[in-house]
Amino acid sequence: MFTLSDSPIDAARLSADFADQGAGAVVFFEGRVRNRNEGRNVVRLHYEGAAEIASSEFARIEAELRETYAIIDVACVHRVGTLRIGETAVWVGVLAGHRDAAFAACRAAIDEAKARLPIWKKEEYEDGTSGWINHP
Amino acid sequence: MAAEPITVRVEYYAQMREATRKNGERVRALVANPHELYEQLRRQYDFPLGVENLRVAVNQEMSDWNCALQEGDTVAFLPPVAGG
Numbered sequence: 001m002f003t004l005s006d007s008p009i010d011a012a013r014l015s016a017d018f019a020d021q022g023a024g025a026v027v028f029f030e031g032r033v034r035n036r037n038e039g040r041n042v043v044r045l046h047y048e049g050a051a052e053i054a055s056s057e058f059a060r061i062e063a064e065l066r067e068t069y070a071i072i073d074v075a076c077v078h079r080v081g082t083l084r085i086g087e088t089a090v091w092v093g094v095l096a097g098h099r100d101a102a103f104a105a106c107r108a109a110i111d112e113a114k115a116r117l118p119i120w121k122k123e124e125y126e127d128g129t130s131g132w133i134n135h136p
Numbered sequence: 137m138a139a140e141p142i143t144v145r146v147e148y149y150a151q152m153r154e155a156t157r158k159n160g161e162r163v164r165a166l167v168a169n170p171h172e173l174y175e176q177l178r179r180q181y182d183f184p185l186g187v188e189n190l191r192v193a194v195n196q197e198m199s200d201w202n203c204a205l206q207e208g209d210t211v212a213f214l215p216p217v218a219g220g
Contacts, residue, residue: 031220049219050149050212052196060198078219090220110220118193118212119219120150132151134216 002058002117003077004051009088020072023095025102029110031090033083037133041126047080047089050118054078061112069105071096076113090114141166144173144205147212151184170194170211171201185215 011030018026033045062074072095079089092110096102124130147160167173170192177183192199193212205211 047219048150050147050193050196050214053193053198053212053214056197114220115217116198117217117219118149118191118214119217120215121218122150132215133218 001062001073001075002055003075004049004054004119005077005079006081009077009079009091011088011091014075014077014091015093018073018075018093018095020095022097023072025096025099027094027096027099027102027106029090029092029106030088031110033085033087033089035085037123040123042085042123043126044085044124045083045089046122046124047078047083048120049078049080054117054119057116057118058113061109061116064112065105065108068108069096069101070098071101071105074105074109076109078113078117078119080119142205142207142209144208145210146173146177147210149212150215152213152215155183156181167205169202169205170199170213173205173211174201174213189216190214 015028035042058076065074075093077091083089092106094102094106121133122130123133141164143162143164146163148156148158165176167176174187191214192201194203195210
């Protein structure tokens, strides 16, 4: 399940609410805004996303993960709007019976989410310039 | 080339929104697929990216450049993504 959120991500609450009685292993990943990128001082970020396309694409990612790993559930929340340094940009949670599947699926989930979800990032730098970031 | 013009909804994001100064628009065009639609719009706008650097979504699903477009479809041209 995927959510695009225009309000701050409360990772503690998301993590507490993401549960299953069969889940012996729970892995969370949290991506936060860092203060430097490619040698430049970043002051803030702007994220925008295409919500419906992101949801349909995450559903495909989830189906692929369920085929590959023995997981119970996977969820992802991505923030949009203006974020300051240290704020949470993305949260991923995986529930599984055992830790091997939980770790591996969480890693795959964030990698695929970053590569495939229609979400864009514009960085604002200390020198007043800004630019869209294009991951290869 | 399609036989009849169709009306589609086009959505713009990120660099594409800045290039068009629009979130989206209704376009009537004689095009068969998203590739032809993009090349046609490119004559009107100074898009910063070519199809080789974009992906396309049709009706909110990732699609391909040569899929057949139909009347009423929604098409989004997606710049390189940078989530996370």
